[in-house]
Amino acid sequence: MIPQTTNSNQLVFLLVLLVLFSPLAIDIYLPALPVIAEQFAVDITSVQDTVTWFMVTLGLGQLLAGPLADRFGRRPVALGGVVIYGLCSLLAYLSQSIDMLLATRLLQGFGACATSVAAFASVRDCFGAARSGRMISYLNGAICFIPAMAPVLGSWLTAEFGWRSNFSFMAGFAVLGWGIVMLLYKETRPENTYVDGRMLSLSRYWSVLAEPKFLYHAILCMLSMAVILAYVTSAPAWLMTGLGLDMSQFTFWFGINAVLNIIACFLAPKMMDKLGTRKTLTTGLLVIIGSGLLMLALRPFASPWAYMLPVFCSSIGYACVLGSAAGRALAPFGDRAGTAAALLGLFQMSGAGLMVSLTQRAGLSAPMLLAMQMLLLLPGLMILWSKYGCRWHQADIIAD
Template sequence: MHTPASVQPATPLTQPSDKKIIALMVVLVLFSPLAIDIYLPALPMMVSEFQVASTLGQDTITWFMFSMGLGQLFAGPLADRYGRRPIALTGIVIYGLSAALAYSAQEMEMLLIARLLQGFGACATSVAAFASVRDSFGAEKSGRMISYLNGAICFIPALAPILGSYLTIHFGWRSNFSFMAGFALVSLALIAINYKETKPKNTVQTGRLISPSRYWSVLQHPTFLFHATLCMLAMGVILAYVTSAPVLLIDKLGLTMQEFTNWFAVNAVLNIMACFAAPKFMVRFGTKKALLFGLSVLVIAGGLMLSFQHIQQAWAFMVPIFFSSVGFAWVLGSAAGKALAPFGDRAGTAAALLGLFQMSGAGVIVGTMQRLALPSAQLLALMMWLLIPGLLILLTKTGQRWHSGITEK
């Protein structure tokens, strides 16, 4: 099928200005995956030093995710009122200071508080980034840009655990947080110099800053609600993976930090390939087929995870994860853009609510399920199969209407 000439101007990253915007947005969205992935190999060591249960170690990730999503309820309206740039700069400062607090923590409770604060910082940079993408590229093209953005940040799961292993082995687990603080300092200078405001002049910014009606106007839109829920459930799969993997692979299966990071790197490479393939597929065949493909792959991954659960080898856990990472990339790439598409005048608020679903929602679901003490394979399979209703709905006329929203011509 040949791509019509009428859509050629929307081909991603064809202008130098497009590349600069995406490069700066990559810097802003790196804060979140870096805060999660760099210290994963050190989790067992942290749990051992503080002498706490492994679930508390996993909470350092789920608490971060929860506050990252919750904070966007404030960051979104602030971004709509005061602009994307000041919100991004403030978030970087909060992130860096909380990383320094985590570095100096002497008790698990203090580390958890630091991680909670760090999530608020990361949420501000994330809201600014995705709102700027929506500002700069419009309703349809923003979906493909988000997929490219996700592809770029997928390098972090490949590289961060390797760096984290090196830092942990040579300087201790705390050095991971000192690295985060240094990254924040460098990024602060880079963003302050190069990031120009993108907020449209028609952005809604009157009335109370936190207005229930403002959020309700977004939540009542079925296009947003459907796609944001899919993003939340897909993110839950990845969160369940990153919190379960260190305990299962290092503690139970006895992998070394290097072996652990090798598996992580392979998975990240597959994720990168999927993130960059998804927008090309969307341009050629549309977002609906891309979403159907991603959901189907996640459901298949759940079946593989259950089938392999009795095999006590790393590959039996990671092969289904490989499938789920591909499915996740295609679901997020197609669903996130669709969730934000109807809200050109409220992009900050819509991005905030999407982040609440994606981060806090996933954090609550996974954190709760981990308390049920399910085996890792069963927990992950359950998370993957929670997307089955979404797949079935998308095949109906109602689901097709929700997916089309007001953006299809």
């Protein structure tokens, strides 16, 4: 139930604002990746690391942010995260080497993770186990406006003011966001929240990790996120350098995928309402795996459509997988929502970041890298069809 001190529409607005920090930090400067590589005289993989390393700390920092949110509340964690995010944006603007840029991006991920933990813990606080998965899908749909609009803004900023202006924009957004959160965000932490005096107590995490349902669904979130991350980090170099597209053409293809993602994320909750989470999850996994096979089939065609068509399909599958899997992962932990959300973020962000960073060093082409990431979800589908998957979604099966 939403706290009496908080208007429901206002709360949704604030949750969207809090989760916007992460995608903004990723998507706005994607068109500038080749420019940054040229200015610092490094290979494109080093510049792609500014995205994947951000993702690693975006997840890793949640191991601390989650318990802090459970002990001190969602609001102070969110406010502190915005401050870290803004300061690191300024340091990134001032970076004089790729090493300094990488270091500031690592630190910026810690700030963004705090805002994400606060937001998703508030989802579990206010919308309960049954509605949290649907709310997560709606939030993902809302934040998909960032991939649609941020590269357009980033292209303009880079062309008019240079790549550093992307980070000054992030700093300005942090100042505005801090003021809004300070004025409007009310505490949502339930009174029965489990609190341990030891912030990094292993028992706090093991109590969540010991739940097989959590592990399975968190790994699905990680693998599906790896597909998206492999796409957003590899697409600028593949489309602009490999296939010769300019910034506006890249933004066009990137924007189409973002619009499809928005539509898919808003439709996924309706699918869960009508079909249940198990059938929605099955559909999403089948679509992503099919997208990997399609990518392999179209690999001989050196054309933007041959690369983007499987990406379009996988984005639809991603929306189905993330909404249903994330809700199922968090469902058993009403009294430890912050810690559970933190561990889910660790799997989804740090796990995906490490996977993509390592596989990018294998020398695979962008289509092959994406196809491999998509096909890694095949074992997850097999488990879902097993007796264990049936047990974890028993309510859906009984309803059928």
